[in-house]
Amino acid sequence: MVRRILDQVLHHSSVVAVVDDDPAVRHALSFVFETAGIAVVTFADAESALAAPMKQHWRCLILDQKLPRMTGLELLTRLRTAGLTAPSILITTHPSRETRARALAAGVDVIEKPLLDDQLTLKVRELLNCAPR
Numbered sequence: 001m002v003r004r005i006l007d008q009v010l011h012h013s014s015v016v017a018v019v020d021d022d023p024a025v026r027h028a029l030s031f032v033f034e035t036a037g038i039a040v041v042t043f044a045d046a047e048s049a050l051a052a053p054m055k056q057h058w059r060c061l062i063l064d065q066k067l068p069r070m071t072g073l074e075l076l077t078r079l080r081t082a083g084l085t086a087p088s089i090l091i092t093t094h095p096s097r098e099t100r101a102r103a104l105a106a107g108v109d110v111i112e113k114p115l116l117d118d119q120l121t122l123k124v125r126e127l128l129n130c131a132p133r
Contacts, residue, residue: 014128015039015057019049019075020064020091025115029062032121038128046070050078058086060127062120065092065099073102087127091115 016038018029026042033040041058043049046067061079063072070078072090090103093113103110111120 014059015041016060016062016124016128017049017052017055017058017086018042018062019044019046019067019072020062021045021067022064025064025091025113028115029120033124036121036125038124046072046075046078049075050082055079055082055084058084060124061086061088062124063088063090065090065095073099073106073108076106076108087130089120089123089127091120 016033018026018040020026020029020042021044023044026044030040030042041052043052046069049055061076061084063075065072067075072092076088076090088106088108090099090108090110091113092099092110095103095110095112100110109123111123
């Protein structure tokens with residue numbers, strides 16, 4: 001896993017980090033972004049993302065809100081406390097008003113699952129174009 005992360009970071013200027021406990025979502029998003037020439041690192045849980053090396057090279061985060069042991073917004077808070085400033089997108093099914101309000105306060109876009117159209121891909125490209133390198 002660490003070697004794959006290092007390879008992605010060393011060979012691409014834009015790395016998108018995806019944190020989702022659903023392997024099908026991780027695989028599908030990896031395929032979509034890699035096909036578009038965007039490097040992706042994926043994590044099945046918040047703890048793996050927090051322990052990952054070279055997070056400073058992540059240019060965009062895609063976080064599932066409903067992760068085991070920690071929500072996506074809680075993970076984002078911990079990553080930001082650690083100094084990561086990459087723009088982020090929260091993906092979730094049927095977000096509550098509270099979740100939407102917390103995401104808005106954190107400056108995070110919410111995109112609802114299922115991810116059936118190009119909305120997520122377009123948003124990631126927009127954020128990558130605006131993210132500091």
